[in-house]
Amino acid sequence: MTQTGSTQTPSSGPTHGSTQTSGSNPISGILPRPSVAALPAYAAGKPPVPAEGLTPFKLSSNENPLGPVPAAAEAIATGQALHRYPNPGAENLRAVLAEHLQVPFEDIVTGTGSLGALTQIINTFAGTDPSGHQDEVIYAWRSFEAYPIVVRTAGAKDVTVAVTGDGRHDLPGMLAAITERTKVILLCTPNNPTGPALSHTETEEFLQQVPGNVVVVIDEAYQEFVRSSDPVDALDLYRRYPNVVVLRTFSKAHGLAALRVGYSIAGQPITQHLRKTAVPFGVNALAETAAIASLQNLEQVQERVQQIVEERQRVTTALAGAGWQIPETQGNFVWLPLGEAAADFAAAAGAQALAVRAFAGEGVRVTIGEPEANDRFIALCRTYSGTGAAG
Structure with a gap:
């Protein structure tokens, strides 16, 4: 049976905050920034x-119904020194990832899930300039529900390009949407929630037409599940295109959603700035230990x-x-x-x-x-x- 539905742009939410009361004491005049009041709520x-x-x-x-591998679960259960702060930048995990992915240690920046890592990217490269002009971030829609929240919270303007009738990114449409104010483009592959994945060929053709000063984020939260004939090799693209950032997570394939471990991979001209916006101690000690154990039992x-x-x-x-x-x-x-x-x-x-x-x-x-x-x-x-x- 053929099902069709309209593609909607991200809701802007209410434009004004409402005054609330608590008992007999009215609360008035306490309002967030207008851009925050207008944010859609994550559901x-x-x-x-x-x-x-x-x-x-x-x-x-x-969520992964099978949960984490036994070694990761054991690492959580036997966690020690909970009174100590974790590594500031998840240095142990980054070292293991660097060896596993064959990338430089300094090219990896961790975050609280891939969403935390994405927030660092947007906060670093898109916002509102001193003259009050908004930078632009392009992404497909419908796509990951948090995109408009992250972009607008940073003070940037989201530019959405409707997915095609079969739920795929309209890459020509996204290229056409680029302006001098475009700072970041988000490619969600496989696309959440519609499912299709980009091919390596079409992604590289896209990158060849994107200005080199625009950051292109390849969001690969589900990349382990891809079984297409021409899967995106995002690590190859990051090595050859200095403006590419790869985004990954331990929440899905590794079954560690509750621990919130994600990371980005990019060249050091990008990561040197990402580390400034990364929350110190963002990946907790148990999460770091479990993620390492999972990588060590990748089979x-x-x-x-x-x-x-x-x-x-x-x-x-x-x-x-x-x-x-x-x-x-x-x-x-x-x-x-x-x-x-x-x-x-x-x-x-x-x-x-x-x-x-x-x-x-x-x-x-x-x-x-x-x-x-x-x-x-x-x-x-x-x-x-x-x-x-x-x-």
Whole structure:
């Protein structure tokens, strides 16, 4: 069944803060900066609501249902010296990453998840200049929900380019959006929440046309799940294009979402500035130890990723057999472009004790979870009869 939904730009939120009262004491005149008041709120995936006779499953946050490898879990459990500050810049983890990725130690900057690392990049290179003019940051939309929040908080202007009908980046459109005020371009691959990944060929052709003074961030939060014929080799691109920054995380493939460990990779002309905006001690000691243990057991991580990829294939094959037409996904999730029926489908999933992530008026993102959860999701898709649905 073909599902179509309109592509919406990021909500600007309310333009004015409301005055609140607490008991009999009115609170007035305490307002944030106008740009903060206008920010959209980040909506995290909600937990499932229990239903009688059904095991609840959370498929709303793209979490790894298999969790971390045993060595990483053990590292957390045996953590010591909690009264001591962690390494200021996660130096031990950076050393292991540098060896693993074959990149210079100084080219790595850690952050609290890839979102923390991204925040450092935007705060460093985009904002409002002394004359009051806003820098511009270009990204696809719909894409990662935090992009507009991070960009606008920094005082920059977001410039969105709608994804194509099949959920892919419109790279020609993004090139056309570049102006003299463009400072950063964000490429989310695979794209969250729609799923398609960029190819290496098209990404390099894109980079060849981007001015060298514009920072291009290749956001690879889900890169371990990619099984395309021409996957982006972001490390190769960073080595050959000085304006490329690679963004990665331990939250997804490594199953360490609760610990918030991410990092960026870029040349030292970029990282020397990123370290100025990095929060000191941003990666805590337990997180650093667990991430190192996970890297040292990478074969086990890859085995778990492969299990999820195989489940993803099973789910997408079943959906196709049920008549659904969805974008090709290379992440650990699928996108149902339900349009106005998104909230209705999420409610139907909720009745089956499945928490999914609905984007109002656009679609629903569903994480590849435990086999039992995936079976229940498939069954729902085969029988769903809401607005615009198959069956």
